[in-house]
Amino acid sequence: MTRVDLNADMGESFGPWKMGDDASLLQTVTSANIACGAHAGDPDVMAATMRLATENGVGIGAHPGFADLAGFGRNRMSVPRGSLQNSVRYQVAASVGMARAVGAEVRHLKLHGAMANMASEDETLARDLYDAALSVAPDLIVMVLAATAQEDAVRSLGCTYAGEIFADRAYNDDATLVDRSLPGAVIHDPQVAGKRMVEMVKAGAIITDSGKRIETAIDTICLHGDTPTAVEIARSVRGALETAGISVTKFDGRAP
Numbered sequence: 001m002t003r004v005d006l007n008a009d010m011g012e013s014f015g016p017w018k019m020g021d022d023a024s025l026l027q028t029v030t031s032a033n034i035a036c037g038a039h040a041g042d043p044d045v046m047a048a049t050m051r052l053a054t055e056n057g058v059g060i061g062a063h064p065g066f067a068d069l070a071g072f073g074r075n076r077m078s079v080p081r082g083s084l085q086n087s088v089r090y091q092v093a094a095s096v097g098m099a100r101a102v103g104a105e106v107r108h109l110k111l112h113g114a115m116a117n118m119a120s121e122d123e124t125l126a127r128d129l130y131d132a133a134l135s136v137a138p139d140l141i142v143m144v145l146a147a148t149a150q151e152d153a154v155r156s157l158g159c160t161y162a163g164e165i166f167a168d169r170a171y172n173d174d175a176t177l178v179d180r181s182l183p184g185a186v187i188h189d190p191q192v193a194g195k196r197m198v199e200m201v202k203a204g205a206i207i208t209d210s211g212k213r214i215e216t217a218i219d220t221i222c223l224h225g226d227t228p229t230a231v232e233i234a235r236s237v238r239g240a241l242e243t244a245g246i247s248v249t250k251f252d253g254r255a256p
Helices: 042-054 083-101 113-121 123-136 147-159 190-203 230-243
Strands: 005-010 031-035 059-063 106-109 143-144 161-166 205-208 213-214 220-224
Touching: 005 042, 005 059, 005 230, 031 042, 042 083, 059 083, 083 106, 083 113, 083 123, 106 213, 113 123, 113 147, 123 147, 143 147, 143 230, 147 161, 161 213, 220 230
Parallel strands: 005 031, 005 220, 031 059, 059 106, 106 143, 143 161, 161 220
Antiparallel strands: 205 213
């Protein structure tokens, strides 16, 4: 039976500011990418989200990004490579430590926002960031944007990985995501999201805005937790997949 994981970015509230409905998402997804306090989140939010994920049997991932609270980690930044690697180490270490403190474990890594987009275009950057994360937690499964430079990086590093596609984002013909500033970049209709994910998983390919098919391994589907229809999209995608006979379960990781 074809199987796929559903993941969502979460733990992105900060102090009194609430972002997304993590509790509802955690009843639908199978993996959670939890912010580490740089682009979003704080220690209290991280701990609470990890506890809730564990209670729901959801796999936990570290979700590091640029130190950009005001821009939610979506501004491209020029940071000296060594400093950027140390920032990733710092965030992953915080994630691993907090998980241990609440009786959970971090099983995967996923880069956030602009950092992820830049790494999808630059294999050297992706490799350096993954290497930094793995220097802290060597057994992490690295979640990569499928068919991009991120996947080339994990192959060259020889580490375990999971290929990811997006339910709520449009694709360019090089498998990168359409810039959020462009019309149609973010998909808000739950029915559209569900239908397109079934089509891509069954095809074993990313289907771009132009209709191009890019064959790739699809291990997990991302649902952004900060969009207005996030919970509805999550439920629609899961329902559509299961109706199509596709099993929804945590990924195991793929050998390079």
